[in-house]
């Protein structure tokens with residue numbers, strides 16, 4: 001009787017721990033597109049670190065606006081204290097317990113900051129990693145810019161810097177999670193629907209009963 005009650009309490013408490021999936025890949029590899037598909041099919045809230053930073057940049061009275069704009073334009077990574085606090089607030093505001101965290105952690109500062117503040121409050125399920133060549137990613141970002149994204153970093157000069165940051169700072173983070181057996185690789189060089197077919201296999205293999213909408 002006592003054991004069964006303890007088991008029930010433990011299940012209840014485990015359920016309360018927010019679960020996260022980190023979504024990584026080169027600029028333009030399709031992270032945002034796939035997160036939007038995933039959040040429609042599965043019970044996950046999509047939080048894009050880049051979108052949260054862009055919103056904060058626009059927020060009147062933000063003390064970080066100028067710094068964020070400069071970093072974004074130069075393809076550099078904003079200090080984790082700012083990004084982690086925006087993510088944490090968005091998670092709390094949503095009132096939900098499963099999150100796709102798109103574009104984070106992008107470097108060692110992001111990773112260390114998350115581990116300091118958030119890793120004991122959350123459970124990392126896996127890291128979704130979209131693999132796509134630099135040429136294709138560049139073409140997609142330039143296409144997005146030409147279609148009117150309004151992003152100050154969808155231009156060749158910023159893209160070169162973003163790719164350097166991706167190769168030098170983000171790839172080591174993906175390798176770190178790969179060594180922990182947490183990376184789920186997806187070929188992102190095919191059409192969006194085809195990519196999503198592979199993404200669904202990953203989510204469906206992760207105990208469908210717990211994550212299906």
Ligand SMILES: Nc1ncnc2c1ncn2[C@@H]1O[C@H](COP(=O)(O)OP(=O)(O)OP(=O)(O)O)[C@@H](O)[C@H]1O
Nearest residue numbers: 026027028029030031032033140144190191192195
């Ligand atoms: N599989 C795909 N095939 C062709 N085009 C795609 C595919 N996925 C996304 N796109 C297009 O490529 C552009 C970039 O996609 P998306 O914004 O999803 O990438 P991202 O990885 O989130 O980019 P960023 O890191 O720069 O925010 C968009 O214009 C999108 O419509």
Ligand SMILES: Nc1ccn([C@@H]2O[C@H](COP(=O)(O)O)[C@@H](O)[C@H]2O)c(=O)n1
Nearest residue numbers: 049050071072075076077078103104106
């Ligand atoms: N963890 C992060 C994520 C993003 N940034 C900055 O935003 C830019 C755009 O990010 P996208 O994911 O929308 O492509 C990125 O180049 C960085 O300047 C960040 O600092 N930290």
